[in-house]
Amino acid sequence: MNEIADYISDIVKCNVDIRKDFFSYFLKQKNINFITDKLAATKVFDIKKPFVKHKPSPIEIEFEKKVLASPDKRLLGILYDGFELQQIFNNLIPEEENTLKHIHMVFTNRMVCTYNENDYRYHYRTLICGYPTIICTSGIIEAPAKPKEFYFLQQYYTSIGKTDLHELKKKFRGRFIDYDDCKFTEVTKGFVLQSLFYHIIGNPFCKKKECRLLNAHWQEDMITSQINNGNLCDEHLKILNSFVILGS
Secondary structure: OHHHHHHHHHHHOOOOOOOOOHHHHHOOHHHHHHHHHHHHOOEEOOOOOOOOOOOOOHHHHHHHHHHHHOOOOOEEEEEEEHHHHHHHHHHHOOOOOOOOOOOOEEEEOEEEEEEEOOOOEEEEOOEEOOOOEEEEHHHHHHOOEOOHHHHHHHHHHHHOOOOOOHHHHHHOOOOOOOOOOOOHHHHHHHHHHHHHHHHHHOOOOEOOOOEOOEOOOEHHHHHHHHHHHOEOOHHHHHHHHHHHHHHO
16 A cells, blocks of 8 residues: 555655555444444345345344454455445545545455446446545456456366366466465556546546556456556546646
8 A cells, every 4th residue: 555655646746645444444433333234235146136225134234343343354255336335435434525635545355346237237346436436456356357268268177177276377377467466556556547537537547558547358458558568648648747737
């Protein structure tokens, strides 16, 4: 987080505050039960149907309490509706900070997703722009697809009873970002930039593969834009420089 904060403050010339876990920072102890109830209600159970709120069971609520107590724990396999989660975050931001003078970015390892009306199913998301922006660290690994050959070989491994993916991942090393990857921080900088451009011009994405604002649907494209190039395209660099000059 320090490296990301230094990167942003250097190129945008603004103050960057690093805070502890969002809920730990804003949430008072007495509101924990209220929030755990809300969080559990945002879970997605059927990826082929639009979001429907449900009444959480005591077990689900207790689980969310444990998650709040250990925010760094990975939550694989549990899906949360990104827009519902975003609204919970927004409601906790105090009025004096819920203004255009502040840009809040919430980093979470909760697996967030949004429903797509085009193909009538939920999709993993890395970035959900808005107030606040949600950057899903698990989404960096899970949302952009790995090379097609990876899935073909994975299917073959499964058919012959091989469940350990270590050998498979080794074959495709360098072509996707994995958990605890040394490139992870550098990639994350790009999603922070996308969040900033959402607030600056209302559009966080670029179609050019050499730009850090590329909305990459494939891991290899994400690596190209964030690692191999690691810069903004000329057009967006000009926009950023104009914004910095205007704000100085």
